[in-house]
Amino acid sequence: MPADIATTDTLATLQARISSGQAIVGIYGLGYVGLPLALRFAEVGLKVIGFDIDQRKVEMLNAGQSYIERLTPEYIQAAAQQGFEATTDFARTVEADALIICVPTPLNAHREPDLSFIVNTIEAALPHMRAGQIVSLESTTWPGTTDEVLAPRLRQRGLNPGENCALVFSPEREDPGNPHYGTKDIPKVIGGSTPSCLALGSALYQHAIQTMVPVSSTRAAEMTKLLENIHRSVNIGLVNEMKIVADKMGINIHEVIEAAATKPFGFVAYKPGPGLGGHCIPIDPFYLTWKAREYGVNTRFIELAGEINHYMPHWVVGKVADALNDRGKAVKGSRILVLGLAYKKNIDDTRESPAVEIMDLLQTKGAHIEYSDPHVPVFPRKRDYHFDLQSVPLNAQTLPSYDCVVLATDHDGFDYALVQNHASLIVDTRGRLKGEHSNVVAA
Numbered sequence: 001m002p003a004d005i006a007t008t009d010t011l012a013t014l015q016a017r018i019s020s021g022q023a024i025v026g027i028y029g030l031g032y033v034g035l036p037l038a039l040r041f042a043e044v045g046l047k048v049i050g051f052d053i054d055q056r057k058v059e060m061l062n063a064g065q066s067y068i069e070r071l072t073p074e075y076i077q078a079a080a081q082q083g084f085e086a087t088t089d090f091a092r093t094v095e096a097d098a099l100i101i102c103v104p105t106p107l108n109a110h111r112e113p114d115l116s117f118i119v120n121t122i123e124a125a126l127p128h129m130r131a132g133q134i135v136s137l138e139s140t141t142w143p144g145t146t147d148e149v150l151a152p153r154l155r156q157r158g159l160n161p162g163e164n165c166a167l168v169f170s171p172e173r174e175d176p177g178n179p180h181y182g183t184k185d186i187p188k189v190i191g192g193s194t195p196s197c198l199a200l201g202s203a204l205y206q207h208a209i210q211t212m213v214p215v216s217s218t219r220a221a222e223m224t225k226l227l228e229n230i231h232r233s234v235n236i237g238l239v240n241e242m243k244i245v246a247d248k249m250g251i252n253i254h255e256v257i258e259a260a261a262t263k264p265f266g267f268v269a270y271k272p273g274p275g276l277g278g279h280c281i282p283i284d285p286f287y288l289t290w291k292a293r294e295y296g297v298n299t300r301f302i303e304l305a306g307e308i309n310h311y312m313p314h315w316v317v318g319k320v321a322d323a324l325n326d327r328g329k330a331v332k333g334s335r336i337l338v339l340g341l342a343y344k345k346n347i348d349d350t351r352e353s354p355a356v357e358i359m360d361l362l363q364t365k366g367a368h369i370e371y372s373d374p375h376v377p378v379f380p381r382k383r384d385y386h387f388d389l390q391s392v393p394l395n396a397q398t399l400p401s402y403d404c405v406v407l408a409t410d411h412d413g414f415d416y417a418l419v420q421n422h423a424s425l426i427v428d429t430r431g432r433l434k435g436e437h438s439n440v441v442a443a
Contacts, residue, residue, distance in 0.1 A: 277343020340409020
């Protein structure tokens, strides 16, 4: 049979399975991006196989349990009733019609892109892939990754995007803790290696997500994700620098931002803090700056914002040291309690959290560190930081025992009146404790 007829039939079969809702979806990486997406596809009635290399996660999910706070066991159990199951067996890749890659893309020790999770995932899946599948990469990365890293590997196996398989890039846009926008509500940007790839990818995601935003290529989709996060990084870097300037001048930056935000046009309020957290904003800009060098471009503006944001935990530690010094104490030997371990309020996600870096910097200076976070009862496993700690309770007995309390993440669940009334010294990095208080130092 001629190749063009065979490939047309192959993609037509895939299209039919997707359109009819019979497609089996494989999600690779069951973290803060992959698991919500898997549950959403299951919710609309598609069978989902979740792949992860962490046996503990797989066992918890198959037992109807969850390791992400906002995704309660009820969500997991409901998905299981629709056929969702988790596995570490990549041989089951052959069963799936859609392979969606949602794995981490961190930086290495030299702050350069680390695509090892993407490469390891596709290499593990490739021996079990077949014609008539669609591959979608959701992991944030530099423009060109889909075409330059995934496509050649598919072709080596005889899988040619647009002929006998499909390949798309569709960046994740999860915002943990956002009560207004869940997975289904956030418009889905998608770019295909070919027009037919784009059409198949859009048809797949339309089952689970309300609005599709097609773009001309995978590179345009990859760049879209980077622009979104660089936009935030640069603006947060700006207000963080403004915070330092305002602090030197004795001006409350939070008051200034609130006043400026009353302007009904031309201003968007961004809040300063102790540094950037989460997987996206502290990392993604460096993916573009790294790739831009290939084209002889020096992204000075983006890198400057990154430097400012990276410096913020050190600035907070300096404020802690000054505040203790004003009270005749040194950092070394002081008992310091960090409030909030998550990278932003009301969630349990600690990825790239500046609170953790602040803890590490203070401990390096000789402080005795503890933390309190209602969303993170036990300090999680991390590649770069190791604390054998559990969240301590906040009450009128424990708070006075600390020389300093550092408010790093302003969870709504904290009793701020209790903290303010019983802590001898509070370094507030979020502007949560408003007004003038003798025991509160803004940072």
